[in-house]
Amino acid sequence: MAVEKGDTGSKMSIIRIVQVLLRESDKDHPLSQQEILDYMEGKYGMAVNRKSVGRNLTRLRDAGLPVFCREVPRMMNGKKVPLSLDWYWDHVLAREDLKALIDLLYFSHLPPQQVKQLAEKLKRIQIRSFDDGKTLVRNLPSAGKAADFDPVIALLTTAGEGKRKISFYYDHYEADGKRHHGRLPSGEDRLLSVSPLLIIASDDRYALLAEKDEGGIEVYFLDLMSDVKLLEDPASDTLTQAQIQALKPSDYLYSAHEIFRGKPELCTFEADWHLMTDIVNDFGKTAHLSSGSQTKVTIEIMIQPEAMKAWAMRHAPLVKILSPAYLVKEVREAAAELARLYGLP
Template sequence: MNTQPKKFLIFYILDILKRCTDEDHRLSQKQIGEILEREYEMKADRKSIRRNLLDLIDLGYDVGCSQSVRVKPDGEEEVLLTDWYLNQEFTNSELRILIDGLLFSKHIPYRQCRELVEKLEGLSSQHFRARVRHIAALPQNRPDNRQLFYTIDMLDEAMEKGRQVSFHYCHAGMDHQLRPQMNEQRNPKEYVVNPYQLVAANGRYYLIANTEPHFNVSHYRVDRISDICLLETPVKDPRQVQGLEQGLDLSQHMAEHPYLFAGESVRATFRAKKHLLNDLEDWFGPAANYFHETESALDVTVKVNQEAMFYWALQYAPFVEVLEPAALRQRVGRALREAAEKYETEVSHDIH
């Protein structure tokens, strides 16, 4: 055997430590030697293995081991180094959080999500991969916009250089495929956009921007953008955009736009059951002002996008009553009455 050059020994030992060890799974010099012979066709004695392990430490690799002291027959003490392992760059729990973040996302296509999960798995030892085999059950009911990462790169470059972008914006059809929105000539409509910020909300990436030739804030689902192009024209000064006159306060903007709809923000007041407090904190956080607390309810005032507040109030209708503004209260009431009427009507037996 021993067909591999000795100069490769340190690289093979490092590869073994990366693949096979962590703080909970260690290898002796004998075990490392057995793997070298079995998988790399290289024989090495324990002294050579120990020397290369110490060289890895000198080179800055975070290699750990157990130390013990043995007294020789002549009375001299000898330090024994055993149970070698590599401290992985990420702990298993950190990797699990990163992988779960991918699984919770709704915008990354299946194939790319699967590849990213596998890359993250590769940042730890084989023992971690064995613990997360259930991830193979990743559902394939994800969008198929394979331009997603290219789109993100282009948007990052555009924002860094302060330039506009153009793109097509897609909508899903009844066949579950994304198709660009059409203009009056039945050609894909081209959007020219001033990009300001990428944000993650509700499990998806959104672009906060302004669309030419308008002067209001727009929000675009990044996974629905296709055929993006970086333009030479500079972005519009955000201070010229309604709602961004003082710059983009991201935390405030997200609190005002829980669903990232475009349009005007209003000062809304609603009455909510107290058991919704956790939900209120999740949606609005410190932007919510609580008052008029009773044993079972409290009033809430928050500055919020009017369209978003309408749909949020419908979502929590059994536990929330919109008080102001009056127009929004009337709109929610009208929508709830129309919905109730639908459920009071018998369903047609022609449904298949």
């Protein structure tokens, strides 16, 4: 058993007290000086006297560390003297904060292993025994790999804060399955110039809210923006800073959250080639382009049939399901019901 001796022992005692407070206490679980002594001896084999612990706790608090206690008055030699009780380390993140962050992880579309690793790291921030009660929880990962938009976001932030314009090409996908710049009627690539206002984050995508040179606000998805450059041109001053801050993302974007049950099946569908951008954004690499022409593309994908049906109905009449046969029948019947509902022959 180690015993406190001299200056080295005093320094080690302070370190052990910090470790005990960090690992065993928080605002809702304070420790008495005796409990701190017990932890020091039981976990670290260090026996110290109570007065030494009291002095070191006061030193830590006076040094500005997040060490707190409850003080009550007591009479000593006819005078009121504060008695320090219930010591704890005030962690940056409370347990409720950690639970909220861990919930956000499980509701994200990150790879499951990454979610588990990040959740464990968050729990170690609390250090004190922390069980999030989510051993059975698994998240639903995204179909595609998330791209790194940090450099573009940093550039857009610089432009917005510096009141400068940006230029970029806004891309789409065509029947060849490849990415192309938007074009002018002449056939040349269309280079856009806008004034950034806000960046909106939702459903694994970033969207830029920007004012066009010709006026009006438009939404551009960052994953479709390419060759983004910061210009020296001053941004439009049509909107004041107060008006920009008052902009509501929900006035420009709507997120429809859908979850479909069932086992994935191989589905084949035919779509207008103009839907290629939606196909890439919605399905990622799970969609296989089996054939394409100037007007249509044929796609194969492993997906829940109900999800395939909903996607086809949402994009009707630009999508036609080719297989499986029972799903073709279901969509045909749904289309007939819609026709009857709207009084069509």
